[in-house]
Amino acid sequence: MDSFSALSERMPALRSSISSDPSRYRILTGERPTGQLHLGHYVGTIRERVRLQDAGVETLVIIADYQVITDRDTAGAFRENVYSAVLDYLAAGIDPGRSTIFTHSAIPELNQLFLPFLSLVTEAELHRNPTVKAELLASGRALNGLLLTYPVHQAADILFCKGNLVPVGKDNLPHVEVTRTIARRFNEKYGEVFPEPEALITETPELPGLDGRTMSKSYGNTITLAMNEDETAQRIRKAPTDSERTITYDPDSRPGVSALLDTASVCSGRTPQDIADEVGSQGSGALKALTTEAVNEHLRELRQRRAALVAADAAEALCSGNDAARQIAGETLEETRAAMGMLY
Structure with a gap:
């Protein structure tokens, strides 16, 4: 039995656990703002976030703007794409009073975790990551350092809030495994700080674009x-x-x-x-x-x-979400530095 099949068999028990005690779980999920969100995003992930939020699971939604600059020329559209995504989230039912919507670039404490995490993986492990390979092929460029370390950034995204549940499709399972590896190695080296998050496999299959190719x-x-x-x-x-x-x-x-x-x-x-x-x-x-x-x-x-929404609604949701995420990230960074003996 392969790892995906084994993981799939655990999903009914995991979903039952979430249903019976949602307060045990904290979810980190999100997108890179490379363009407007589409029907594939909605049926594939956003509806599930709303369901989990409504079930009582603490939910953090990251708009990973820093991760866009790994290989794409979209700098001029950052603000437009981020605000559009927030409006989509609000319209879909993500409630900023119950869920935290924030941007990657607004949380410096999160990004500081990247440095110690980077010391816990090898270059060979990064090169083996299938998403890095796919993004490199799609970009048609030389491999830059940010793209190579993309999985470590994702680990920081998940672990800064001590997320213990990550909704993913089959293709993104390797990122959860990198995160689990980093959490385990940090805990073994410095003491118990981070959970090893579980993957929650989304039930909706990937929706193709209208021409049968990947939605893009x-x-x-x-x-x-x-x-x-x-x-x-x-x-x-x-x-x-x-x-x-x-x-x-x-x-x-x-x-x-x-x-x-x-x-x-x-x-x-x-x-x-x-x-x-x-x-x-x-x-x-x-x-x-x-x-x-x-x-x-x-x-x-x-x-x-x-x-019925306006840009000010997106700005307000981001402002409160960024403040909340910075508070969480600051506490985690302090705990991380203490475990490493770096409080001076």
Whole structure:
């Protein structure tokens, strides 16, 4: 049995533990603000954060702006992307009175933990991380130091608040393992300070973009949460399909058609095959109309709440969240320095 299968088998017991005693857990989760949040973010992670928050789990949501500069030219859009993400969170149901929303760059005490953590991993371990490899390949550039140490930054993000639960998809499990390794090595060397966080595998599969490829702003295949209904309809009308009239679900042979079926499925709660059977020989036009209605209906209330928000709401949520995160980070840094014998 591989490690993912073994971890998956532990999920029912973990979810039962969360349900019976949510106060035992503190979650760290978040995104890099590389662009506007989209439907994939919402169904993949944001809905789960709201559910856990509402269940009573202490939730911290990081907008990892420092991590964007590892390989992407998005400096001019930082503020726009960060504020847009906060508005999406608020509209989706993240409550700044119960959850902490903060930015990476605003918490210097968090980033100070990076130095001792960096001493606990080897260069070879960093090179083996699959996300580092993937980001290097996607960037097409030489490996810079910040990208190489990206997993250590993520460990600092999780451990600064002593997070003991990290919602992740299968692809991000290696980051949790790096974090567990760093926590264990620090505790062995300096004394017990950090928990070894558990991964909470998200149940929603990765949603493909409208063309069947990975959802990406650069591909133009996303439905962002900030879009209105007409913009959504226009984006779906432009989605590539094929010349075969009868609609069938076949991701390998019919990626465009299948991506639309997947999109309609996550928004309607029906299976892709059931939707394909309903559309049948009506063709891609009928499929796009059905998908548009499913998406717009699913996001209607969120978008109404988002339209009622203004930039000041995002600023207020960030201000209070950054203050709270700095308080937590300061206490953890003090404890870390004390364990290392560095209080002078």
